[in-house]
Amino acid sequence: MSSLTAKQSPRRNRPGIRAEDWCSWSTPPLEEMDTTLAFQQLIQSRVRSDPTDIEAILQPPESTDEAAWQYEQLRQICLELNSLVTLLEQECTYETCPEMKADEWQYLCAAHPSPQPCCAIDYIMHTLDGATALLNSHRHFPSRVSIPEPSIKQFQNIARRLYRVFAHAWFSHREIFLESEFTNRTV
Numbered sequence: 001m002s003s004l005t006a007k008q009s010p011r012r013n014r015p016g017i018r019a020e021d022w023c024s025w026s027t028p029p030l031e032e033m034d035t036t037l038a039f040q041q042l043i044q045s046r047v048r049s050d051p052t053d054i055e056a057i058l059q060p061p062e063s064t065d066e067a068a069w070q071y072e073q074l075r076q077i078c079l080e081l082n083s084l085v086t087l088l089e090q091e092c093t094y095e096t097c098p099e100m101k102a103d104e105w106q107y108l109c110a111a112h113p114s115p116q117p118c119c120a121i122d123y124i125m126h127t128l129d130g131a132t133a134l135l136n137s138h139r140h141f142p143s144r145v146s147i148p149e150p151s152i153k154q155f156q157n158i159a160r161r162l163y164r165v166f167a168h169a170w171f172s173h174r175e176i177f178l179e180s181e182f183t184n185r186t187v
């Protein structure tokens with residue numbers, strides 16, 4: 001990792017920083033980033049610069065290990081989902097949503113030895129906790145730059161289940177979904 005020169009500012013918001021300067025550091029070239037964290041830093045800086053430009057955020061850099069790139073995207077989704085879940089907790093309860101539904105589909109929670117009909121907020125918590133634990137599991141993901149073949153197969157399952165959280169928010173808690181989409185600008 002290269003040391004910081006006078007021109008480069010550390011990626012940190014100093015105490016007393018003005019709002020317009022929040023997270024306003026420039027994106028260093030990929031090759032200057034710490035290699036194990038380079039993808040995460042790149043994704044986060046793209047999200048900061050334009051969170052609506054999904055294509056740009058997802059575009060892998062040239063000659064990238066695609067699995068390692070997808071892995072970092074999933075980690076980022078888990079990070080950002082935490083703020084949506086915090087908002088959902090205020091109104092998604094066992095009383096309002098006794099089943100995990102999106103539109104008319106009902107989903108069983110896979111975070112148990114056998115799938116359970118957890119209520120929506122429990123499903124969401126269990127699913128997010130499970131995905132985060134799996135992605136942080138040293139056994140499945142011993143390195144962030146090289147993903148073992150069997151672990152790559154987990155990506156689709158993780159993405160499919162996490163997607164349902166967005167779907168539930170969209171169909172059952174539209175205002176919270178929109179609030180989260182339009183205010184969740186920092187990572």
Ligand SMILES: [Zn+2]
Pocket residue numbers: 091092093096097120121168172173
């Ligand atoms: Zn709900």
Ligand SMILES: [Zn+2]
Pocket residue numbers: 109110111112116118122123126
């Ligand atoms: Zn559950």
